[in-house]
Amino acid sequence: MGKFLIRLIKKNKKFFLLGKVLYFLFAANLFSPNGGRKKYPKVLQLPITYRCNSRCVMCNVWRMDHKNEFSVEEFAKFMKDDIFKKVESVGINGGEPSLVSNLPAYAEKILNLPSLKYLNIISNGFIPQRLLLHVQKIYDACKKRGILFHVSISLDGIGKIHDAVRGRENVFEKTVASIDEIIRDQAKYCDSYDVACTIVKQNVNYLVELDTYAKRKKYNIKYRLGIENKRIGNYDLREQYSVMEAPFRQSAIEFFHYLMHHSEHLSDRFKYYAIFKWLCSEKPKRMLGCYWQEEGITLDSKGNIYYCAVASDSLGSLRVEKGKKIFFDRKNIEYRKNIVKNVCNHCIHDYSGRPRFQDVWNFLLYMIKDNVAMKFYRFKARFML
Numbered sequence: 053m054g055k056f057l058i059r060l061i062k063k064n065k066k067f068f069l070l071g072k073v074l075y076f077l078f079a080a081n082l083f084s085p086n087g088g089r090k091k092y093p094k095v096l097q098l099p100i101t102y103r104c105n106s107r108c109v110m111c112n113v114w115r116m117d118h119k120n121e122f123s124v125e126e127f128a129k130f131m132k133d134d135i136f137k138k139v140e141s142v143g144i145n146g147g148e149p150s151l152v153s154n155l156p157a158y159a160e161k162i163l164n165l166p167s168l169k170y171l172n173i174i175s176n177g178f179i180p181q182r183l184l185l186h187v188q189k190i191y192d193a194c195k196k197r198g199i200l201f202h203v204s205i206s207l208d209g210i211g212k213i214h215d216a217v218r219g220r221e222n223v224f225e226k227t228v229a230s231i232d233e234i235i236r237d238q239a240k241y242c243d244s245y246d247v248a249c250t251i252v253k254q255n256v257n258y259l260v261e262l263d264t265y266a267k268r269k270k271y272n273i274k275y276r277l278g279i280e281n282k283r284i285g286n287y288d289l290r291e292q293y294s295v296m297e298a299p300f301r302q303s304a305i306e307f308f309h310y311l312m313h314h315s316e317h318l319s320d321r322f323k324y325y326a327i328f329k330w331l332c333s334e335k336p337k338r339m340l341g342c343y344w345q346e347e348g349i350t351l352d353s354k355g356n357i358y359y360c361a362v363a364s365d366s367l368g369s370l371r372v373e374k375g376k377k378i379f380f381d382r383k384n385i386e387y388r389k390n391i392v393k394n395v396c397n398h399c400i401h402d403y404s405g406r407p408r409f410q411d412v413w414n415f416l417l418y419m420i421k422d423n424v425a426m427k428f429y430r431f432k433a434r435f436m437l
Contacts, residue, residue, distance in 0.1 A: 073318065073416060076318055076319070076322070076412060077409065077412055077413070077416075079406060080341075080406055080407050080408060080409040080411075080412045081341065081406045081407065081408050081409060082408070082409050083408070084345075084408055085345040085346040085392065086345075086389055086392055086393070087345055087346055087385070087388040087389040087390075087391060087392035087393070087396075088346075088385060088388075088389045089346050090380050090385065091346050091347055092135065092137065092138040092139075092347075093135065093136070093138065093139055093343075093347055093348055093349035093379070094138055094139060094140045094141065094167075094343060094347045094348070095139065095140070095141045095142075095143075095343045095344070095347060095348040095349070096136065096139045096141070096142045096143070096348075096349055096350075096351060097143050097145070097344075097348065097349070097350040097351075097360075097361055098142055098143060098144050098145070098162070098350075098351055099145050099146055099147060099283065099350070099351075099352050099353060099361070100144050100145070100146060100147070100149050100152055100155070100158060100353055101118060101121055101146050101147040101148070101149065101151060101152050101353050102116040102117065102118035102121070102146070102147045102352075102353060103118045103146070103147045103148065103151045103152075104146060104147040104148045104151070105148055105151060105176070105178050105179075105220070106148065106176050106178070106218045106219060106220060106223075107218070107219025107220060108217060108218055108219055108250075109216070109217055109219060109252055109253075109254055109289065109292055109293045110217075110250060110252050110278040110284075110286055110289060110292075110293040111281075111284045111286055111289075112284055112285040112286050112288075112289065113146065113147050113283075113284045113285070114147075115285070116285060118147070118353070120354060121353040121354055122353060122354065122355055124154060124157045124158055124161065126355070126371075127158055127161055128161045128164075130351065130355060130370050130375075131161045131162060131164060131165060132164075133370060133374060133375040133376075134374065134375065134376050135349065135357075135374070135375030135376045135378075135379050136165055136349075136375065137165075137166055137167065138167050139165050139167060139168060139349075140167050140168060140169045140170065141168075141169065141170040141171075141172070142162050142165070142168065142170070142171050142172070143172040143173075143174070144158075144159070144162075144171070144172065144173040144174070145173075145174045147353075148175060148176055148178070149173055149174075149175055149186075150175050150178075150179050150182050150183040150186055151179075155186045155190070156186055156189040156190050156193065159171065159189075159190040159193060159194075160193055163193055163194065163197050163199055168197075168199055169199065169200065170199065170200050170201075170202065171190070171194055171199055171200070171201050171202070172201075172202040172203075172204065173187065173190070173201075173202075173203055173204070174203075174204040174205075174206065174248065175203070175204070175205055175206070175230070176205070176206050176218065176223070176227065177205040177206070177207075177226060177227040177228075177229075177230030177231065178220070178223050178226050178227065179226070180226055180229045180230040180233060183230055184230065184233055184234070184241065187201075187203055187234075187241050187242060188240055188241055191240070191241055191242055191243075194243075200243045200244070201242045201243050201244075202242060202243065202244045202245065202246075203234060203241060203242040203244075203245045204245065204246050204247070204248045204274075205227060205230055205231050205234070205245070205246075205247055205248070206218075206227070206247075206248050206249070206250065207227055207228070207231065207247045207248070207249055207262070207266075207271075207273070208249050208250055208252075208254075208255050208262075209224075209249075209254075209255040209258050209261075209262050210224070210258070210261055210262055210265050211224050212224070213254065213255050213258050213262075214227065214255075216254045216255075217250070217252060217254050217255055231245075231247055231269075231271060232269075235270070235271075245272065246272045246273065246274050247266060247271045247272060247273040247274070248273075248274050248275075248276065249262065249273060249274070249275045249276070250276055250277075250278045251275055251276065251277050251278060251295060251304055251307070252278040252293040252294070252295060253292070253293055253294065253295055253300050254293070256295050256300050256303045256304050256307070257300075257303050259275070259303075259307045260307070260310075274320070275307075275308075275311060275324070276401075276402045277295065277304070277327060277331075277400055277402075278293050278294065278295070279294075279362070279399070279400060279401055280362070281361060281362050281401070282361065282362060282363060282364065282365070283350070283352075283358070283361035283362070284361075301331060304331055305328060305331045305332055308324050308327050308328040308331065309328050311324040312324040312325045312328055312419075313422070321415075321419070322339075322407065322412065322415050323340060323402060325339075325415050325418065325419070326338070326339035326340045326400075326407075326411070326415075327400055327402075330400045336398060336400065337397055337398075338396055338397050338398065338399055338400065339407060339408070339411040339415070340400070340402065340403065340404075340405070340407060341403075341404065341405030341406040341407040341408075342360070342396065342399075342401075342403040342404070342405040343403065343404065343405040344359055344360035344403055344405075345360075345388075345392050345396060345405070346388075347405075348360060348403070348405075349375075349379065350364070351370070352366075354369070354371075355369045355370040355371040356368070356369050356370075357369070357370065357375060357378050357379060359384075359387075359388050359391065360391070360401075360403065362395075362399055362401045362403075363391050363395040363396075363399065364387075364388075364391060365387075367379065367381070367384045367387075368381075368384075
């Protein structure tokens with residue numbers, strides 16, 4: 053009976069859309085977290101190395117010291133720490149993860165987490181053969197444990213635009229080769245994938261071309277703003293990459309307005325609406341949900357623990373003391389509350405999490421009004437003709 057109802061709803065697009073809208077509303081939070089609750093983290097961001105073969109205009113990771121990073125054996129001990137016992141999702145990033153020669157061995161230790169459901173990895177795709185071998189091995193291990201595996205490849209433009217953003221020559225073709233192979237034989241590499249574009253000065257006026265290219269190639273492409281981020285040490289690069297000043301800001305506003313109306317998934321539409329409204333406001337306010345306000349943790353390649361990567365300083369090191377003591381320390385919890393109060397409301401990093409019910413409701417009203425206005429405009433245009 054349940055399956056019959058699902059098929060019936062899917063056949064009727066209006067019912068299907070209504071179902072998605074209702075689910076989106078019911079999944080929202082009535083109130084925003086204040087950062088004060090002592091909850092075990094469910095999401096782990098894992099910069100597994102500071103080594104990087106990019107020289108991105110919006111990132112200083114490649115300048116950072118990558119000496120004394122954890123071995124597989126030390127990492128295995130970290131993963132057994134009690135603080136990770138309720139982690140359901142892990143995102144591997146860097147630096148560039150594919151530069152870790154024994155990356156699948158690290159992934160094996162992650163897969164031993166008792167509550168794990170999802171594993172994600174993001175790469176620049178510059179070394180297709182090595183990356184694909186890594187993800188194939190990791191996916192094989194994930195399937196044995198029933199863990200869903202997602203791969204994300206960064207693509208910031210076509211040809212020289214991508215190369216300019218990534219600060220390296222002739223890498224566009226290598227990145228595309230990685231993406232195309234994953235799509236060609238996805239069953240071999242991952243359960244799902246996406247292509248991730250970071251919007252900066254260097255590519256903001258070429259995004260329509262990129263989006264057209266991605267649609268032609270059938271890429272599942274997602275967009276995010278390049279922003280200040282403590283983990284990648286890019287505060288001194290703001291003038292080099294940020295689109296917040298005219299005329300770049302207007303270009304970004306127009307593009308996110310376009311995405312808001314043309315994205316397939318409701319969650320993506322809400323994300324792009326939230327970024328669009330943030331860009332349009334003189335006093336921007338965050339609408340996106342964020343697990344890192346109370347249920348996220350970041351662990352870097354030297355054992356240091358942070359709350360979010362965007363705004364948190366190191367809280368302590370697993371090389372020195374237990375994660376539970378660090379994460380739930382009273383002073384650290386007060387520090388997180390301060391971040392949530394003074395930083396989160398102005399942050400537009402596309403961290404995921406449950407948004408506030410009021411923001412979702414305002415988004416739905418906006419979309420309805422915008423849709424009605426467009427239909428009225430078309431009616432007037434037809435009448436005038």
